Amino acid sequence: AASSPSVIIVGAGMSGISAAKRLHDNNIKDFIILEATNRIAGRIHKTEFGGRTVEKGANWLHGVGGPQKNPMYEIAKKIKLKSYYSDFSNMSFNTYNEEGKLFSKKEVDGALDMAESNEEFGTKLAEKYSADTKVDNDMSLLALERLNRKEPKTALERMIDFYSFDGEQAEAPRVTSLKHIFPRPEFELFGDGEYFVADSRGFESIVHVLAKSFLTYTNDTITDPRVMFKQVVTEVDYSKKGEVTVKTEDGKVYQAKKVILSPSIGVLQSDLIKFKPELPMWKRIAIDEFSIGIYTKIFLQFPKTFWPTGKGTEFFFYAHPRRGYYAIWQQLEAEYPGSNILFVTVTDDESKRVEQQPDEDTKAEAMEVLRKIFGKDIPNPTQIMIPRWYSDRLYRGTFTNWPAGYTIQKHNNLRAPVGSVYFTGEHTHPELYGYADGAYYAGVNTAKDVINCLKRKMCKTSYNNHI
Ligand code: FAD
Structure with a gap:
């Protein structure tokens, strides 16, 4: 017609x-x-939480230092969208064990070295695989770690592994392709610095x-x-x-x-x-x-801050024997001073579990972890917000x-x-x-x-x- x-x-x-x-x-x-x-x-979905704009979905932009310009980053620059460089370099100083005690720098550095060795070995092998266009060879990241004789075993090693892979792909190394991860085209093209968007106009x-x-x-x-x-x-x-x-x-x-x-x-x-x-x-x-995969940021707002603030404290990490259990924490005091907001990221099966249980239960679990780290006397959160991307029939996952x-x-x-x-x-x-x-x-x-x-x-x- x-x-x-x-x-x-x-x-x-x-x-x-x-x-x-x-x-x-x-x-x-x-x-x-x-x-x-x-x-x-x-x-890409902003929402109001505790008087501030937070992102339920996409949050980070890559776009500095790579050979190509990221079109998203260029637009963000033009409209002066507020974004903040995410500094992950302090892991050796803010990683806590199951009981909430800090690991020594030496212990964390050991686990980070292991992850780096896997990445180096993996990148070489992936490049070899990619160069051979006759055979479409591949293996999982977990297989690669075994092949390199550096499969993460302790709670700390598994936490670093979770941060390195699940924290980016939202799925475990046993699922993920070696060939298509190393080197990550996103980082290679646009630069590997990650810029966290925190602006009332939203991503x-x-x-x-x-x-x-x-x-x-x-x-x-x-x-x-x-x-x-x-x-x-x-x-x-x-x-x-x-x-x-x-x-x-x-x-x-x-x-x-x-x-x-x-x-x-x-x-x-x-x-x-x-x-x-x-x-x-x-x-x-x-x-x-x-x-x-499923990537869930659980937002909590408190009556006051009880965590360290200032340079190098944006993230802290928790190594529970149950891999990925409330492992990656981030605070927003640099972006939103006085907001008293923390969020913790869970992925995959933990996300599914958290989506299916009442928010009160999730709050209790998160608070148990925080009380181990910061003491019994910290206040309860006044608000919690948990996006449910997996249960939503219009998404059924995050990326x-x-x-x-x-x-x-x-x-x-x-x-x-x-x-x-x-x-x-x-x-x-x-x-x-x-x-x-x-x-x-x-x-x-x-x-x-x-x-x-x-x-x-x-x-x-x-x-x-x-x-
Ligand atoms: P979508 O955004 O899903 O768009 C599809 C549209 O189709 C939606 O609007 C949906 O409502 C609609 N739709 C679905 N079903 C129907 C139907 N039956 N009829 C009509 N309409 C329908 N990317 C980054 O670059 N950096 C990040 O830091 C980042 N973090 C993320 C964190 C989370 C929690 C999530 C969820 C995503 C993240 N992403 C990130 C990924 C990024 O958001 C997505 O890759 C991108 O937004 C996907 O766009 P799309 O158009 O492919 O799909």
Whole structure:
């Protein structure tokens, strides 16, 4: 019909917005964006906590010292978004054992040396693997640690291991691919300094800057008729060649020549969206075998600070025999003086467990740890906030992780279109998957494929050689 758009984009997160912008810039302006929630930016999501703005989702930017500019970082710089260099170098002085006593510098340095040796050995092997394009060799990070005869065993070694890997990938070394982690493309490209965003406009203001460059806003609200909020897509029918029909939970039906799907891979692994016909087996395997972790920041606000503040105290670490048990703590006194906010990060199975129990239980567990470290007399928190990304049917996880043994061919299949159905989202970027900038570039790449097909009839992508 004359009124149907050329392209439907499902999801208005970073990748959906970046895909739409690319279409717009290439003069395909008759797209619509169907977004399940009432906001854009998806997994980039600020919230108010204890009178301050904190980030439930993406928090850190990489962008200083690498050979390439991170587009997110460049926008952040332009709008003077407040971000703070995260200094992890003090681990030797603020790592506590199970009883809440500080480890000696020598003990922590020993465990850090072990991690460094694994990283050096791993980087060499990964480079060898990557250079051999004939064989798609890989192993897990845990296998690498064994091969290097440096498998972390003590509570302290396992805490450092958790910090090094789970703290970045949100999954354990037994899951994670060696080849796709060392060296980390995100760090190699943009620099390995991590900048923590703490600004009342939120990390999401970066997405709004992009969106404002091509969508209509009235005051600070999107009023562009092409963006439709509260539209949960539940069906994608691509049975007719050259057109797709998309249905939403509230019974609306939309038609277009192409659809771009940007929901997280967690959503694609669930049955929220039904495909007609069902996606082919090569595609389903590519989707179901990729991995998405869970990364949970548990925020606590106190009546006063009872932890050390000042230079070198931003983080402290707790080594419980149960790996990843309230291990990584961060305080916000530099960012928000007088806020009395602490947060602790848990991942994966601990995240699932914490999501399923009452907040009161989590509070009690966290307080038991803090009382061991800072004494019995510290006050209880006045507030707690726990994001639940895994239970949320619109996310089902936080960001992807390349699992050991998942081939490059499978990842090509993950981003390959099926008929008129295109895929984007952070998980489709072969190097920067997991990160907000990966989502940005994924949107650009998928839009390019759609533009080539619609405008130049070049519909075959270089990577869909799966059939
Ligand atoms: P999303 O943001 O998930 O966007 C998809 C959109 O689709 C969402 O708006 C969703 O509501 C919508 N949607 C889902 N299902 C449907 C449906 N059926 N119908 C309609 N709409 C639907 N990245 C960094 O760079 N640095 C970090 O420090 C960092 N930390 C993170 C910490 C956490 C806790 C989380 C959650 C993420 C973090 N990330 C970080 C990752 C980063 O946020 C993501 O990679 C990126 O935002 C993903 O963008 P996307 O467009 O691919 O997906």
